[in-house]
Amino acid sequence: DVVMTQTPVSLSVSLGGQVSISCRSSQSLVHNNGNTYLSWYLQKPGQSPQLLIYKVSNRFSGISDRFSGSGSGTDFTLKISRVEPDDLGVYYCGQGTQYPLTFGSGTKLEIK
Amino acid sequence: EVQLVETGGGLVQPGKSLKLTCATSGFTFSNAWMDWVRQSPEKQLEWVAQIKDKSNNYATYYAESVKGRFTISRDDSKSSVYLQMNSLKEEDTAIYYCTWLSFAYWGQGTLVTVSS
Numbered sequence: 001d002v003v004m005t006q007t008p009v010s011l012s013v014s015l016g017g018q019v020s021i022s023c024r025s026s027q028s029l030v031h032n033n034g035n036t037y038l039s040w041y042l043q044k045p046g047q048s049p050q051l052l053i054y055k056v057s058n059r060f061s062g063i064s065d066r067f068s069g070s071g072s073g074t075d076f077t078l079k080i081s082r083v084e085p086d087d088l089g090v091y092y093c094g095q096g097t098q099y100p101l102t103f104g105s106g107t108k109l110e111i112k
Numbered sequence: 113e114v115q116l117v118e119t120g121g122g123l124v125q126p127g128k129s130l131k132l133t134c135a136t137s138g139f140t141f142s143n144a145w146m147d148w149v150r151q152s153p154e155k156q157l158e159w160v161a162q163i164k165d166k167s168n169n170y171a172t173y174y175a176e177s178v179k180g181r182f183t184i185s186r187d188d189s190k191s192s193v194y195l196q197m198n199s200l201k202e203e204d205t206a207i208y209y210c211t212w213l214s215f216a217y218w219g220q221g222t223l224v225t226v227s228s
Contacts, residue, residue: 094215101147106155106156
């Protein structure tokens with residue numbers, strides 16, 4: 001199975017600040033078709049997870065350009081700029097390249 | 113508007129069975145690949161099962177932890193996907209989410225508690 005390792009486990013940021021979350025996979029996420037199926041999700045308190053970024057760097061419909069994804073192979077990063085109160089919650093990365101599909105353990109974002 | 117509504121959760125004893133239903137609307141269900149994902153009390157997300165569409169022979173895939181005990185199925189005429197859960201264990205306790213489009217859309221989840 002592909003193990004997804006997220007760091008840090010939690011972080012605190014001031015409003016208006018910028019944060020980065022790292023996600024590393026135990027195997028390359030490059031699919032045979034050339035695509036890299038790495039996604040980022042945000043679960044706000046009391047809600048279901050929501051998709052932010054798919055295929056490493058593509059923002060999902062309606063997602064602010066304050067969210068950006070980057071990386072390749074086994075190392076990926078989610079950056080959130082100009083942090084707002086509504087950004088708090090737990091961020092997960094997930095891979096869709098190989099069965100079984102797997103998720104990271106999450107990074108909790110708190111607002112100072 | 114895409115909607116996914118899960119039902120069927122509840123409290124069940126170890127070894128018993130439960131069937132979850134996900135009713136969908138707002139997209140062409142017959143072409144959709146559907147997944148079930150669960151979230152443990154510790155908040156860990158775990159993919160459970162996937163079912164592809166008719167053109168892919170309704171192929172199914174399972175997490176090793178549920179293989180042989182859970183069965184995913186679908187009824188395209190009802191735009192619904194199901195998860196039959198047998199031989200339930202305490203470690204199956206979780207919120208179960210129905211998802212579409214490679215986890216782009218999620219339902220609100222249904223809680224399954226396995227306890228004696």
